[in-house]
Amino acid sequence: MIDIAGSSRQYCTFRLAQYHCGIDVLAVHEILRHQPMTRVPLAPPVVKGLINLRGQIITALDMRTRLSFPPREDGKAPINIVVGTGAGEDEAAAALLVDEIGDVIDIDPASCEPPPDTINGAVRDLIQSVCKLEKGLLLILDVAKATRIE
Amino acid sequence: MGDLDGLVKEFLVESYENLDRLDKEFLQLENDPGNREVIASIFRTIHTVKGTSGFFGFERLQQVAHAGENLLAKLRDGALSLNPGMSSALLRTVDAIRAILGEIERSGGEGANAYQELIAELEAHLEGRAVDDAAAAPAPAAKPVEAPVAVSDAAKPGEPAAPAAAASAAAGSVADQSLRVDVRVLDRLMNLVGELVLTRNQILQHAGAAAGSAGGALAATSKRLDHITSELQEEVMKTRMQPIEAVWGKLPRVVRDLAKQVGKQVRLDMEGKDTELDKSIIEAIKDPLTHMVRNSVDHGVEAPAKRTAAGKPAEGRILLRAYHEGGKVTIEIQDDGGGIDPARIRAKGIEKGLITAEQAARMGEREILNLIFAAGFSTAEQVTNISGRGVGMDVVRTNIEKIGGSVDIASQVGKGTTITIKIPLTLAIIPALVVQSGGERFAIPQINLLELVRIDKDKAATAIEDVYGAPVYRLRGQLLPLVFLNKELGLPQAEAGSVNIVVLQADDNQFGVVVDSVLDTGEIVVKPLDKQLKHLAVFAGATIMGDGTVALILDVFGLGTRAHAVGKGKEGKRAATVAAGEEKEPLLLFQSPDDGRMGIPLSQVVRLEEMEASKVEGAGDVEVVQYRGEILPLVRVFQVLPERRRNPRNPDAGVQPDTLPVVVHNHGGRHVGLVVGRIIDTVEESLKLQKAATRAGIKGCIVINGKVTEILDVEAVVRTVVPDFYKAAP
Helix, strand or coil: CCCCCCEEEEEEEECCCCCCEEHHHHHHHEECCCCCCCCCCCCCCCCCEEEEEEEEEEEEHHHHHHHCCCCCCCCCCCEEEEEECCHHHCCCCEEEEECCCEEEEEEEEEHCHHHHHHHCCHHCCEEEEECCCCEEEEEEEEEEHHCCCC | CCCCCCCHHHHHHHHHHHHHHHHHHHCCCCCCCCCHHHHHHHHHHHHHHHHHHHHHHHHHHHHHHHHHHHHHHHHCCCCCCCCHHHHHHHHHHHHHHHHHHHHHHHHCCCCCCHHHHHHHHHHHHHHHHCCCCCCCCCCCHHHHHHHHHHHHHCCCCCHHHHHHHHHHHHHHHHHHHCCCHHHHHHHHHHHHHHHHHHHHHHHHHHHHHHHHHHHHHHHHHHHHHHHHHHHHHHHHHCEEEECCCCCCCCCHHHHHHHHHHHHCCCCCCEECCCCCCEHHHHHHHHHHHHHHHHHHHHHHHCCHHHHHCCCCCCEEEEEEEEEEEEEEEEEEECCCCCCCCHHHHHHHEEEEECEEEEEEHHHHHHHHHHHHHHCCCCCCCCCCCCCCCCCCHHHHHHHHHHHEEEEEEEEECCCCEEEEEEECCCEEEEEEEEEEEECCEEEEEHHEEEEEEECCCCCCCCCCCECCCCHHHHHHHEEEEEEEHHHHHHHCEEEEEEEEEEEEEEEEEEEEEEEEHHHHHHEEEECCCCHHHCCCCCCCEECCCCCCCCCEEEEEHHHHCCCCCCCCHHHHHHHHHHHHHHEEEEEEEEEECCCCCCEHHHHCCEEEEEEEEECEEEECCCCEEEECCCEEEEEEEHHCCCCCCCCCCCCCCCCCCCCCCCCEEEEECCEEEEEEECEEEEEEEEEECEEECCCEEEEEEEHHHHHHEEEEHHHHHHHCCCCCCCCCCC
């Protein structure tokens, strides 16, 4: 979805394991500290639970599981990034569980490249592009794909 | 106003809205007289008014609208072109309609003015007699021509002015009293009120904890908050309720038209129009209900000649009844028609391949009748455009079951048919039982709840019995299959203690769900799960509990299906009813690897043998032994039966490893040996199965000498190893 030739866009960044990741800031509704959640038995492992967001019940998805990272260390509470999914009739929200929230940054599309072919197949689809920042690399995730439960 | 029929009120509001739009459209037309689209739109509006007023029996209104409509039709088709005389006549038609509507609103009648002059004028225009001559039309009609802005006022100075003015004042009153609100706004309101209730609860707690004079004031204020919140919640819920009339209102017309079309006389009566239902349910039952009523007219009520011949009045009667009963709404559709002949349904079911002749013979009348809800079933000899395509009744049932309802049918040949639909009052809020299992809370809809059973800790071990790994409990002498919720959902087990069984009903099956504890009952607000989690049939949704946390709502049918407690039961029950009348039969009992007991009817046993394990030989992939000069294929029963338990308590089933107890079974001169467990006894017992089969190869269970005994389905077991054993010998 990223427009390589277009003007700069803003990304909400966060840390996930050792990686610096970002998603389109327009998809983000709000950031919440860790919330109590109700787990859903029999659901796929990526579904960490259900959160009561002011009367709306939303599904919390652990991005570590989604990207095949090892589980978070004990005692470290994840941060919820509430994102919009679907459009029109199907409009809904989901919470992405990440390790730490970062800044919203402007990115010049010219500094982005498609992900290398050598990365793990299942994760490859999720990574929209890789941005070369001064300090390191930023993995731009596809929100629609990240919130799809397999 | 207060006495006005809700439907009429709806009609008034809608008509006023449309008439307001008409004024604008007429103005547009003045500027652009050739605009056919605008004419068509005006035509449709007037046509709607005409149709609806005819339906309500407002004849004058209908006549006026009809005259206007005729003229508009000609204009729309281009047969006439609009001239100022016509447009003023049409505008006065609109005013007349308004005036009559105003009169209806005030008095319920149409008033004295028949608007004969106006009708005559419209007709004159239609026939081309009335030229564009101001003199021909009443004086005020000429004015609007020059000044489009004055158009809507033009008619008022004349005779109809006073009623028109009164009407618009009155129009304000109806329109102001009701509003169209997007259902989503109501849903959001519901959500917010729900949140408010939770916040209130927290404030009440804090207020209770606060001490001193400030605490007293806080307590008083929070009490007020408490009252207001409760009231607000109630009112918001009410906004979603509608009388069932909202659906029924359209049916008289449907029945009338359809009856005419098929040449029948049908009267439609309704009882309990005021019964209120949630908006979402009203929407959901609209189509199924219409379909069933159409069916009643088309298939139920007979032609007048046939009715008279049968000694019934020529006019058939369809009765719709709605009432609240036990937290549900019951809707009955009753006709006094020919009824449904089970024999015909049976034959049709066989013909369509829905059931086999063998099944049909075993089915009760009620079951047969319910076949009409099966997919692909239609008994109409001819496919008409009304019904008979074989889709419909199954869709009806699916739609009703989707909203947690049920459909049943009863019929008497020659007397009539009654279809009973039971549906919940609302989908949004349901009474539920909250239980805990594996540390999580779950809500169980009370609709499915039969009773709660608690077994004390010291009795728990003996009260729950085991049928080849399937736990059961004897509830008043009947075996109740048990489902352990934490096991089924993969949750941690609680420590052994007292056992809480929630007895549930899904479809025609009963089963018990064992939970760690039963917490509370209460009304819960049902919220859908993310559509990506919809495939989890075990959950019907989620709800927010009093403390703000989320709890999942169990789908009893989904849970039962997952645990295999639902679904196969029907078959088993049928078998059970068939067997009910049978005499006692001798049974051979043997031990199963689970230390349970199994039985084979002695009639299926020719001989009992003990064979040496070393004599077993292989022939192809079947084990055989040489036995009395022939080759006897062996069926190891416990290997054929699906495993219940990974580590059976007694894998050898009480048999020495080097000998095999073999039950020789005979069919059509051929023999097969069933390798079983230790032979215990033979008993005489009625083969009335007390519980449906829980796995393949088992017919069901009965209690013999106080012990649960599974009855082996010999034929099924033999077939798994020697598939063609029961086919005719070559």
